[in-house]
Amino acid sequence: MAPINKILFFILLLASSVSCIFGFSSCNDENFSTNPKYSLQFSTDTLAFDTVFTTLGSATLKILVYNRNNVALNISHIGIVGGKASAFRMNVDGSLNEDNQFENIEIRANDSMYIFVELTVDPTNSNSPVFIEDSIVFVTNGVNQNIKLQAFGQDMEILRDKYILNDTTLTNTKPYLVYGYLAIDTAKTLTLEAGSRFYFHNNANLIVYGNLKAEGTADKPITMRGDRLDKIKFSTPFPYNNVAGQWGGVFLLWNGGNHELQHVNMNSGYVGIYFSNSDRAKLPNLEISNCRIHNFLLYGLVVQNGNVTVSNTEISNSSSYSVYLNGGKHTFIQSTIANYFNNSSVQPVSRDKKPAVMIMDLNRIAPMETVFKNCIITGSSENEFSLATQFIDQYKGIFDHCYIRKTDSLNIAQFTNIRWFEKNDTVFKSINYDVEKNTYFDFTPDSISPVRGIADPSVASQFPLDLNGNNRMIGNKPDLGAYQWVPAK
Numbered sequence: 419m420a421p422i423n424k425i426l427f428f429i430l431l432l433a434s435s436v437s438c439i440f441g442f443s444s445c446n447d448e449n450f451s452t453n454p455k456y457s458l459q460f461s462t463d464t465l466a467f468d469t470v471f472t473t474l475g476s477a478t479l480k481i482l483v484y485n486r487n488n489v490a491l492n493i494s495h496i497g498i499v500g501g502k503a504s505a506f507r508m509n510v511d512g513s514l515n516e517d518n519q520f521e522n523i524e525i526r527a528n529d530s531m532y533i534f535v536e537l538t539v540d541p542t543n544s545n546s547p548v549f550i551e552d553s554i555v556f557v558t559n560g561v562n563q564n565i566k567l568q569a570f571g572q573d574m575e576i577l578r579d580k581y582i583l584n585d586t587t588l589t590n591t592k593p594y595l596v597y598g599y600l601a602i603d604t605a606k607t608l609t610l611e612a613g614s615r616f617y618f619h620n621n622a623n624l625i626v627y628g629n630l631k632a633e634g635t636a637d638k639p640i641t642m643r644g645d646r647l648d649k650i651k652f653s654t655p656f657p658y659n660n661v662a663g664q665w666g667g668v669f670l671l672w673n674g675g676n677h678e679l680q681h682v683n684m685n686s687g688y689v690g691i692y693f694s695n696s697d698r699a700k701l702p703n704l705e706i707s708n709c710r711i712h713n714f715l716l717y718g719l720v721v722q723n724g725n726v727t728v729s730n731t732e733i734s735n736s737s738s739y740s741v742y743l744n745g746g747k748h749t750f751i752q753s754t755i756a757n758y759f760n761n762s763s764v765q766p767v768s769r770d771k772k773p774a775v776m777i778m779d780l781n782r783i784a785p786m787e788t789v790f791k792n793c794i795i796t797g798s799s800e801n802e803f804s805l806a807t808q809f810i811d812q813y814k815g816i817f818d819h820c821y822i823r824k825t826d827s828l829n830i831a832q833f834t835n836i837r838w839f840e841k842n843d844t845v846f847k848s849i850n851y852d853v854e855k856n857t858y859f860d861f862t863p864d865s866i867s868p869v870r871g872i873a874d875p876s877v878a879s880q881f882p883l884d885l886n887g888n889n890r891m892i893g894n895k896p897d898l899g900a901y902q903w904v905p906a907k
Contacts, residue, residue, distance in 0.1 A: 450524065451489040454559045458493070458525075459484040465535055467569035468647040469547055471595060471617075472539045477648040481533040481565060483556075485525040493523040495557040496533075498567070504552050506567050509534040539571030545591055547572045574617070582608060590614040590638065595645055596665075601625040604672055613638035617645040618665030618687065625669045626677070634681030636708070636887055642668070642684035650764075656853045661764050662686050662737070663715035670694070675702035675724075685712040690733070695723040698783045701746050706731055708885060712859075713759075715767065717742060723784045728753050730881045732861055732900045735759045737767050740774040740797075745784035748777075750793050752873070752881050754899035756861050757797030762851035771799060774823075777815075779807035787814040792873040794899035796823040796845055819874040821845070821898050835874070837898075843868055862886070863903040870903050871895035 461482035470476045485491050498504045498518035510520045511531040525531055533554070542548040547570040556563045572593065579598035585606050588594065590613035597619045602608035606628040610616075612635045616624070624630075624642070634640035644664025649655035658664060667689035670677050673696075684690055690711040693704050704726040711718045711733045718733040719726075723745035733740050734756045741755055757774035759765060774797045779786050795803050802823040807813045815832045823839035845867050848860040863869050878896035882889060890902035897903055 449490065450492040451487070452559050453489075454561050456485075456487045456489060456491060456559065457561060458491070458556055458558060458563055459486055460563075460565055462565065464566040464568060467537065467567075468649065469570045469572050470537060470539050470647070471574050471593075471645075472541045472571055474538070474595075476537050476569065478534050478536045481535065481554075482530050483525065483533060484530045486528060488527050490524065490526045491558055493525060493556055493558050494521065496520040496523055496554065498552055498554055500552045504537075505539050505550055505569070505571070506535055506537045506552050508536075508554065535567065537567075537569055539569070542571050542573050544573060582606065585609075587611060588614055593617055595619065596622045596624070599623050599625050602628045602630070604628055605674065607631060609633065610640050612640065612681070615641040617643060617647075619645050620664070621666050623666035623669060625671065626675065627672050629672070629675055630668075630670060630677045630679070632679040632682045634679075634708075636681060636883075639681040639683050642682065642687075644686055652853070654853045654856075656764060659686055660713070660762075660851065660858070661766065662713050662735075662759075663688055663766055667692055667714070670702070670704060670724075673697040673700045673702055675704070677702070677704045679704075679706045679709055681707075682709045683712075684710070686714070688715045689720065690714050690718045690736075692717070692720045693722070693724050693726065694720065696783065698723065698745075701725050701784055710734075710885065715765075718755075721746060721748060727751075730885055730900055732756070732885060734861060735762075735859065737765070737769045738772050739776045742776045742778065743786070743788060744778040744781070745786060747787045749789040750791070751789075752792045752878060752898075752900060754794045754861050754901065755796075756794065756846065756849075757799070757802060758849045758859060760798055761849055761859075764851065764853065769798070773797075773799065773804045774802040775804070777805045777807070779805070779813060785814075789816045790820050791816070791818050792877045792896070792898050793820045794845070794869055796821065796839065798849070799823075801825045819872065819877065819898065821869045821872075835872075837868055837872060840868070845869060861899070862901040863897050863899065865903065865905075867897075867903065869898040871897060873898045 502517045550569045552567045554565045574593045574595045577596045577600050581601045583603045587609040589611045593615035595617050604627045610632040632640050646658035665687040667687045668691045670693045702724045706728045709731045714736045718736045718740040720742045725747045727749045729751040731753045740757045755774050759769040775795050811830045817833045819835045821837045827838040844864045846861045873896040875894050882891045884890045884902040885900040888902045888904050890896040
């Protein structure tokens with residue numbers, strides 16, 4: 419060490435020593451009480467994780483440890499009971515220990531510190547979620563305190579950039595976690611078993627170059643959603659699953675496709691179903707029944723040059739069109755199309771001014787014909803229905819026994835028995851997502867809704883049970899849309 423550096427080093431050392439001699443409290447400014455009456459307080463007594471997929475790490479949760487006493491404390495031991503073998507791991511005030519054990523942690527008077535906890539679950543060899551628990555023990559002046567740790571571990575099958583070349587059935591044995599894409603080859607059929615569950619990672623898609631058969635049932639629906647199972651931590655936490663844009667969407671791209679979706683619940687991606695074809699001579703077919711397509715960052719259902727039948731289905735909440743139709747024959751029966759995307763404070767973008775339903779007959783390839791019966795078309799905008807065609811009175815369409823929100827009613831022959839929107843209409847039970855009040859969208863008709871009891875019974879009888887399984891034919895007064903109002907029990 420150079421002489422000048424030695425001198426500087428000793429000057430700094432002397433200054434530090436003098437500071438401690440004359441200002442002892444700044445180096446050891448508190449005496450640690452050994453009185454067992456002084457205890458710790460915690461931000462929670464139970465740290466509960468949402469379901470965690472095996473082999474994948476969880477989100478990190480935090481605990482605040484408070485010393486609300488006027489004396490400093492020495493926590494002689496902080497440890498996870500399961501030690502190194504525990505599924506849980508913790509970081510104590512910025513420090514890690516592979517055995518999850520910490521000794522002599524000092525906490526000043528009226529101060530606090532953070533503990534961060536995460537976990538990784540080993541395969542459980544079970545098709546159902548497995549409950550996992552442990553606890554953190556604190557020992558202060560001989561007094562034991564603890565915080566419970568809880569989680570559910572779920573085995574799953576990972577599908578990463580999976581391209582299927584043959585007819586294949588995916589079962590409901592375990593959930594599927596999709597990275598990149600899950601695709602089926604041209605002219606092949608992908609069958610999804612009732613009760614199967616698909617969790618899509620960010621931007622992951624289901625791409626169908628062949629046929630899709632999603633065979634859900636009322637008691638075993640098929641689930642398609644994002645893979646974030648945890649909550650966003652704001653003043654009031656809310657699930658990532660309630661925020662649009664968590665994954666990509668379902669793309670049906672074969673001109674010879676014959677697709678069926680029954681009892682499928684899909685939500686919170688970029689686009690629900692994108693059904694597209696550029697071949698005028700050959701139109702694919704899509705049947706959607708008893709499904710819920712909800713909360714998408716762009717569109718709910720896009721049909722370009724294809725034949726589609728939608729029955730007893732909810733298509734709701736998107737930043738752009740909820741339903742876009744262009745080319746082909748389109749039939750909607752007993753369905754609810756509702757767009758209140760802006761009525762949620764948690765969405766990453768605002769809704770544009772596009773209507774919930776857009777029928778585009780100006781730049782089509784294939785001829786068009788459209789039927790809406792016993793349907794609801796509404797939302798938060800003044801105009802939720804648009805029919806763009808050169809000669810609107812000659813358009814091949816039937817719109818009968820429907821509720822439609824539109825600025826100007828259409829007094830032409832294609833529109834019969836229409837209940838047009840009126841100011842102060844209360845259509846649904848809930849058209850908002852209020853995190854603080856713990857309310858979510860509910861597109862069941864309100865008790866004073868104008869859609870109650872005005873559906874065509876001859877059409878409704880084709881679907882006697884609504885999307886919630888309620889009998890809509892009691893009293894032969896069915897409601898419009900996918901849901902029947904029932905009195906509170």
